[in-house]
Amino acid sequence: MIATPEEGEPLPEYVLCAANLAPHRPPSSEQDHAPFYHRLPADLGGGAIGQVPFHLHGFACEPPLTNDIDDRAFSNAAFCQLEGVDGATYPIQKIVLDFYGYVRVDDDAGTPDREESPVSVTLESDPGGYDFSRDLDITVRRGSTGDLSRGIIIRGRPDVLLPAAAYVIRPQLGEDHLLLCDGLFDTTPPTPVAAFEYNFKLWSDCNRNGVDDETDITLDPVLDIWPMDGLIDECHPELCEPDYNGDGNVDQDDVDDLLACIGGDCSRVLPQANPDFNHDGNVDQDDVSALINRVAGNGCPA
Ligand SMILES: [Ca+2]
Ligand SMILES: [Ca+2]
Ligand SMILES: [Ca+2]
Ligand SMILES: [Ca+2]
Secondary structure, eight states: OBOOOOTTOOOOSBOBOOTTOOOBOOSSSOOBSSOOBSSOHHHHOOSOOOSSOOOBOGGGSBSOOOSOGGGGEEEHHHHTTOOOSTTOOOOOOOEEEEBSSOEEEOGGGOOOOTTOOSEEEEETTBTTSOOGGGGEEEEEOOOTTOSOOSEEEEEEOTTOOOOSEEEEEEEOOSSSSOEEEOSOSOOSSOOBOOOOOEEEEEEOOTTOSSSOHHHHHHHOGGGSOTTOSSSOGGGOTTOOOOOTTOSSOOSHHHHHHHHHHHTTOOTTSOTTOOSOTTOSSOOSHHHHHHHHHHHTTOOOOO
């Protein structure tokens, strides 16, 4: 059955599509040529249903693509496959994108490396910015029933803790590593999946206790004192805060005050300041040298 409802007509419960499908009206106001089904793909049971771009099936994804992004909010630790510490337990998270039909990654272009991915993952606030997909593991899900798959699995990696932010996943544009429809009757030329957007967000749990770091800091303000920047200090040892006397300037006075503190007089240094500027566990002349470097504009200690 090929269904092409007229403008204003309701869609049938589901439609099957074949090659040369005429434009029909999808459930939204968007015009498209793709098949739309009210039923989950698991109910339909088919894959090779025509030479059309497969759409993402929002409600079949895990978590489903609802209107509320809070339904797709994870801690960044859980999404990046990091276990809890100090006895904290929480479920490790992933995203499964589910399509109306079978999908594959274009393997004619070779094995994707970490720089190349079938989807892009960018900040919702900066769609043209850094593509976080290179920091993620993205694989086509293979079930026990064969080589064909409708799903791709997206999850973080323990070596890169993604920042707390709202993200959007889209199919990668360009010629290489396209996300393609699979199991079609006719595979020349290959048919990319239809454009889609799947959004999700991460909240920060950098200390991996299963609690939002904002809540941690509210309950225990000592966690964020040096620098006081809304981030739990122990998670960011690479940050070097140079304003030791807290007057808002970074200058020779800070060097002098740290030097005095190392000599035993910490009266001019902020009480919350950590005099171990280079984080090597010792408070000594090396910290002063590193601070001089920083004040001179030469960056943070290695
Ligand atoms: Ca936390
Ligand atoms: Ca902090
Ligand atoms: Ca200062
Ligand atoms: Ca030191």
